Amino acid sequence: MLGTTSLHPGLEALRDGFYMLDPEWRVTYWNAAAERFLGVPREEALGQVLWEVNPQLRQSPAWEQLHRVRDEGAVREFTASNPAGGADACFLVHAAPIEGEGIAVHFRDGTEELKLNERYSRLIESIQDGFVAVDPEWKIVYLNRIAEQLLRFPRQRAIGYSLWALLPPQSPEIAGAMRASMQDGRQRRLQGITPEGEIFEGRRFDLWIYPLPGGGISMLFDDVTERFEREKDLARLAAEAQEASRAKSRFFAAVSHELRTPLNAIVGYTYLLSSAAYGPMPPEAQRAADRIGICTEHLTRLVEDIIVVTMAEVGRLPVVPAPVPLDGFLPDALQPLRFQAEAKGLRFVIQVAEPDLSLETDPNRLRQLLLALLSNAVKFTSQGEVRIEARAVQPDASEATMPTGPELHPEAVEIAVLDTGPGIAPEDRERIFGAFEQLGDPSRSDSMQRGTGLGLTIARQLATVLRGRLWVEER
Template sequence: MTFGIGAAVLVGWTLGVDAMQRLALGSVHMLPITAVTFIIAAISLWMQRVTARDTGHQWLVARGLALLVLAIGLVTLMERVLGWNAGIDTLFFRDTLRRLPYQPIGRMATNTAFTFTLVGAALFLLDGQTRRVRFIAHWFSTLGIIIAVLALIGHLYGATAFFQMDAAAAMAVSTACAFFTLSVGILSARPNASWAGRIVSRTGTGMLARRLLLALTIVPVVLGWLYLLAREAQVVSREAGVAILVVVVMAIQLTVLLRAAAIVQRGERAQALALENAAAARDEAQQANRAKNDFLAVMSHELRTPLNAIIGYGSLLGDGIPDPVTAGQRRQIERIGVSARHLLALIDEVLTLSRLDLGRERITPTPIDVATLVEEAAAMMEPEARKKGLTLSLVLPVEAVSMVSDAGKLRQALVNLLGNAVKFTDRGEVCIRALAEQEGEEVVFEIEDSGIGIAPQHLPRVFDAFWQVDQAPTRRVGGTGLGLHVTRRLVRLLGGDVSARSVAGQGSCFTIRMSRAWWGVTEDAHDVERESTEAVAEVVS
């Protein structure tokens, strides 16, 4: 719109149409240099319609045009203040300008030059490096709006002081309109960084602000104009007119207030209803989750019985009871046992997870010798490591270190991490270390391997349930993706934490940190543990 106003005025000067030079608004003309500057400013704003530096050379050209607008405003302002002539006023239509009463010839008004300085600086600083610079740009634009509105009100009410600062020059109505649209455009270009963002926002705040804007800005101006018309026509006395104006303004403001209150009330009701629906949905989801966990627990127990029987009878058959078996039959029986034990381990993971979800995982704190605990966990995984040709090494504290915790659950966590390390390591070694840190107040367990490692983008998800680094159906390593998730929940249930660091292709290291002292975590700790599982696992990269 600013470009259109400037272009229309230039066409008016070219054709010599007086009405187009004023846009048929008021008696003051928009000067050619003013129209040209508006066109330059509009092009600069259009070229900055997207974020800075996203448009390369276009953004640099836009800033150059903004500097040109700023320079024109500053030079003209200096001409007015210092009384010297830079020659830019009569660059266009010099002979035509001589016939107009403006002095000096073709020079824009002081308030016009000052406003061009503001909007030129705002355009140049629109995408400043710091928040303070952008803040200055937005408030320069706001001042441009204020000056334009004052000029428009001055023309409407006949208040010359609002639009004229010089003896023979003033801000035209068309100029004030162009400044208003240009300044609003600058604010709208980056609405989220200025107060304009609150008005154009699609939130309830924005909707309320837009509804109040008309009543609080346009309506008072119109009422004041009507009052002046009534006074000129001598329809009402001064006192009666002022009284009527005050009453009408109060009535309108009261109406706006009640309307705003109704909007806020509807929003509060909608919010309350949404909260109720969310609470109901959450309760239903929790009930469904409890039902699911109960089902998993029951089914897992039912599956364990026949699986234990399969494992037991398979072991007897492998031992030649009741009749001897051939070597081929023994290999097949061993495969049956491996598959059954694998399935039993998966069922145990599901059982543990369901107990954790239901808060039924009991904690039995007892004194623990750290070295013995590590040796027991390593002994459970040593056969698997030996089958793959891996070295399973232990690094234990030189002096005896003891702690108080649930030995079974802590051992399960260590075995899970050791099993994971063995599973994803084809050659090299798996090492489990135990050491005391922070003046002996903490015990740290580290399980490090020389396996495939984990890519950095996957580290934040390694403790998520049912998630695996290799998600392909043809992945080389099986599993449900529950092992690390269950391990983390068990460790946190015991008052500790587990983290991971890894380099892809070089191996991984999982660290468990536990307090040596027992801080009173009881069987009710599942409430705290359940809250902690809502957070993202701390992953050390």
């Protein structure tokens, strides 16, 4: 029998309690911490049967656990009450068999640790996600209420159960991620996974895998089936809305084309009336014919704008690329705007940085784009100048640029329209590209002066069709 402390100097230094029992339950060793925790001096404990030293053990779960250690030769970990510490006090006990000598029992005060674990447990139980923790041997050490419901397995039976016995074998993606986290200790996340197996019924989950400090991993999984179904519904509705928008655009394009024929007739006959082709008219009739001509021209421009917008939306706006030398193209294409600007007393300046600057694009679409921009600049500039500048720039790899080929330079071309008008507030610089968006007082009724609000919409769509980009900035 071991009854002296000299044989166990390391055990005497422990802050935790430690004692040893022979096969007949007699105490063979009792360290100083055991004296302190259990309130029994070493001299009174040595050589005595444990149940005589601590009679309360007979009525506690520790009695059964210690007998299983002796009879089955298995290591057991359990909690035992600590009457000296109060109603909630307890010990965390580790009992192991010693071959030919009996049992070694190591215990420590686990009151605060168990309280902390209980708080964590309440927290984990309160979340609406499933939570499972396993040890390094893949034995389940914790399973919360949501996980219990999902796996359809009582948690009392699950504790100590192998995770692989519950996880469907047809889920290699999940198993691979868990094994990788167990091996390298890194967090992982899987999104929208659909585990195989009858218990999951085709549901989708987001899965987070976290390594545990003492070894093992924990898994948090969120059932996102309803979210995925909502996203599918939203995608379907978006597709239906896009198709409805395309149908609307096709309808407007068809109607606008049909409007051209009667409008052309109205324009032609109005011109004949105004030019006295059918004879002179009274002054009142002449003014009426002139007014009809102005309104018809405005309506014609509106129809043409709608045709461009709708054809661009449905992807049917034809583009015929050709070499465009800007030094000659810009003055010719912008001549009508020069007349308008000079009629308002504005300077109209065209500046091309290099004489041979050119690009490969559709000249008709480029003309439409520039006329839309310059019309706005001239309309909203009351004094000063309207300037257009063209120069070669190095394209940003992230931007859409004109196509290049063996006969073309790898540079992009930047065409800037500058004016001395009132400017555009930063918060409006994207809004102005929306269809029918107009700055200023919306209550004004002189729509022919204010325009349709489609000019900049058309300009941006044309820029996109020509594989370019259109934006507003302050210089």
